[in-house]
Amino acid sequence: MRFILASGTTRTAEIDGISAAGAAPNLMAHTPSADIEIVEYGRPVQVPIVPVSPSGCPTPAVITRAVRERLGFELTVIDAGLIRPTSTPTVSIGAQQGADIRKTKPVPDAREIFEAARQFGEALPDTSIMIGETIPGGTTTALGVLRALGENIGVSSSLPENPLSLKRRVVEEALAASALDNGGAAGDPILAVASMGDPVLATVAGFTVGALESGTDVTLAGGTQMLAAAALVRHAGIGVPLGLATTSFVADDETVALNRACGALELELETTDPKFDESDHVSMLRYIEGEGKEGVGMGGALALARRAGIDMDSIRDNIMEVYDRLDGDADEH
């Protein structure tokens, strides 16, 4: 089993109020670079911050790292448009930062990214892959792609109050800027990503198509961004089995209607509840209140722990350990 993380950025995240993936807007560009250092090394190495939401919810990278410290799975990070330096080793596929989706072509190199990721997914010798993402603003681009494909699926948010009306307004503007109707890119995943998506979605979709075509078992690790990636894969004409592993926080989000979405996209759904409500540790409180929910492959990592027969009690101990270490680092700065 290999765990892939596609990490990148989109300027869509700069729209005021759209994302909680950073304590302040000017720190958000660091978030994916920091997330991948936390999963790779257990703490930031080169990146000067630990990502937390404005209210103090820690990045889900903490949970993915905690499971990795327990299981030791192999990690491969793809640079899908990072803009801040990182000490994490990354596979380069030539991706750049995505523009604000209200521009005409926010991902002009969508075809090249998709193709490079497809070749990588096809060439990897592993028989089983999980793939997750880290990109601030990603649920808005996911909504954009789902609309462009004509898939009536709602998206989640890392904020406790999902700014849905703002996201919908941004997506309407973005459709107009690309002269697309709802469903106007159905059957054309490259057009959908190029016009409404982000470089991480191009990467995850391309990688998954390549891996599935070569007979690899793929589980998408995440929430509504992974539903958008799955929709891209289905609209590329790939009908083989595909899994989605996510958290109970996404499953409980009525905006998403997860079971219906997985049915529509023919995804085998695996939901894991880390039982954060049985803890009162600061690392988990905000999740119980509806923040964070998913990201950085969290739901996939939790599924791996469960598949390996590890109790969520003991995973929560690992989460506290990783969190407290990061918190100690932050105090030193």
Add this chain to the structure above:
Amino acid sequence: MRFILASGTTRTAEIDGISAAGAAPNLMAHTPSADIEIVEYGRPVQVPIVPVSPSGCPTPAVITRAVRERLGFELTVIDAGLIRPTSTPTVSIGAQQGADIRKTKPVPDAREIFEAARQFGEALPDTSIMIGETIPGGTTTALGVLRALGENIGVSSSLPENPLSLKRRVVEEALAASALDNGGAAGDPILAVASMGDPVLATVAGFTVGALESGTDVTLAGGTQMLAAAALVRHAGIGVPLGLATTSFVADDETVALNRACGALELELETTDPKFDESDHVSMLRYIEGEGKEGVGMGGALALARRAGIDMDSIRDNIMEVYDRLDGDADEH
């Protein structure tokens, strides 16, 4: 324990007869890119070749991978001047290919590489590190650096007949081109690498200085190239304990006088004999005849296996498995 590989290229390898790190000179540029894919994934992914010497000696990446499949150690690859694309995730430190050392400044950015690698080595949270290399032509640049520093240490070769007189002639020309006497860069490791070295030596030396300065335990995994790296560390004024883990093939090479060299550089030497003479498998035959000897962290990986109490008999089984898989791949092409 984290295993680091610094992988790069120098045009010094293009000098006729200097290196065996490729079946033919035009394939040698692929060798480090292929080596790191083999250690990372168990087989080439993007790179179109499996590195073998002209006589058929397989790359020592096979041995390092075999140990990794057994022990599962964490691997981090640094791009220290690769020129062929790879699907292996790499840490970027801004290094370029090194020029032929007979040019005036073959590594013009030696200071920047050293400094970036130093910062990376300092920032990593691990308590214990092994670092190895893959760079065709690296023993010639190692000899150049040792001469520039005034260290009277001989270098090994991946060829069964070490082309020592050729190497010495190249190094004499290189010293003249940089207007350096033997020992002319003593105490100035940046000058030694910039004038006579390669980007991998700049990386390994800088990384090791940073890691040692932050209290990390470091073992250099390799032969005479790692002696040159150690010399650079000592000439940077770092006197703390430092290990060297290499193979019995290097220890048996009288050109090197390994014990004396380790004494002069105050290195704790750890030699491992994989007992290839107890096998008649094609993957090991050339090593018994004096080819290959070291590289891609082979000696360090074997030391890790021994420290973990694993028999060399069973490591040889793993080596055959990795080799046969690669051989099967080659047949398919």
